[in-house]
Amino acid sequence: MGFDFFLAGFGLMAGPVFVLATVILALACYGVTRFLLGRNLDLDHRDLANSVTFRIAALHGMMLAIVFATELNNIQKTYAATEREAAMVSDVYYDLRRYDAEATQALRQRLAQYAHRVVTEEWATLAQDKTLSLEAWHDWERSYEAVLALDPKTEVQRSLKPILLSHVREISTLRQQREAAVREKLDSMFFIAAVVGLVMMATTYFHFPPNRLNLLLISAFAAYTGLITFFVLALSNPYISPGYVAPAAFQTILDGGMSKALDQIEATASPTQ
Numbered sequence: 001m002g003f004d005f006f007l008a009g010f011g012l013m014a015g016p017v018f019v020l021a022t023v024i025l026a027l028a029c030y031g032v033t034r035f036l037l038g039r040n041l042d043l044d045h046r047d048l049a050n051s052v053t054f055r056i057a058a059l060h061g062m063m064l065a066i067v068f069a070t071e072l073n074n075i076q077k078t079y080a081a082t083e084r085e086a087a088m089v090s091d092v093y094y095d096l097r098r099y100d101a102e103a104t105q106a107l108r109q110r111l112a113q114y115a116h117r118v119v120t121e122e123w124a125t126l127a128q129d130k131t132l133s134l135e136a137w138h139d140w141e142r143s144y145e146a147v148l149a150l151d152p153k154t155e156v157q158r159s160l161k162p163i164l165l166s167h168v169r170e171i172s173t174l175r176q177q178r179e180a181a182v183r184e185k186l187d188s189m190f191f192i193a194a195v196v197g198l199v200m201m202a203t204t205y206f207h208f209p210p211n212r213l214n215l216l217l218i219s220a221f222a223a224y225t226g227l228i229t230f231f232v233l234a235l236s237n238p239y240i241s242p243g244y245v246a247p248a249a250f251q252t253i254l255d256g257g258m259s260k261a262l263d264q265i266e267a268t269a270s271p272t273q
Helices: 002-037 043-100 105-129 134-148 155-183 188-203 212-234 248-255 258-269
Strands: none
Touching: 002 188, 002 212, 043 105, 043 155, 043 188, 043 212, 043 248, 043 258, 105 134, 105 155, 105 248, 105 258, 134 155, 188 212, 248 258
């Protein structure tokens, strides 16, 4: 919740503020170490410092790259799960119409209501509370019970019912995957390791004199490290920027054939004029 609060508090300035903080930290560590250890340096000290700097940089860069790739993969999996779930909802909706358009009208309206609730309510709930909407779960559960209660009479209906059940069950699985994507938070050990790596890298530069070029290079390194760390932390929640995964697939099916079902729901709910 802490980093999400930071993102919400600073908005578009969250990234620059985070990067600036890492630059200040790196320069401060360099300055303190230079003040304490920068006197009476000889060639052996410089060679050892260069060797240590190279090894720390390699480990630090590898850690950031692995975690960054993991978070990008999490974003891709969330996008794929959302696309798949919307496709399953659409398939169930149109298969119900093939099953019996008149008898399944109420059920199809509930599915349209479910898709609408995912777009208008559940995405915000996932971003803020990191949990799925209870109302959307209730829509799914009632839809599942209605499919279970179907009594097929024809060969087509008997063929469609197991497909409908399979798709509705898969919707539940995909919902849980969407929730898992935001609940699988980065371990605090990553943030500690990132900060420690930055500090150690900055301190090993103490043998370089604090001229303009050296300070600029240290700042550039710290800024890039801070930017990658910021993106890693920000991408851990796929329902807020910058890693925001939009429910575009659900909006697409709502703008299609399901729009009529939503209009029917609104017409039924509206008071008679």
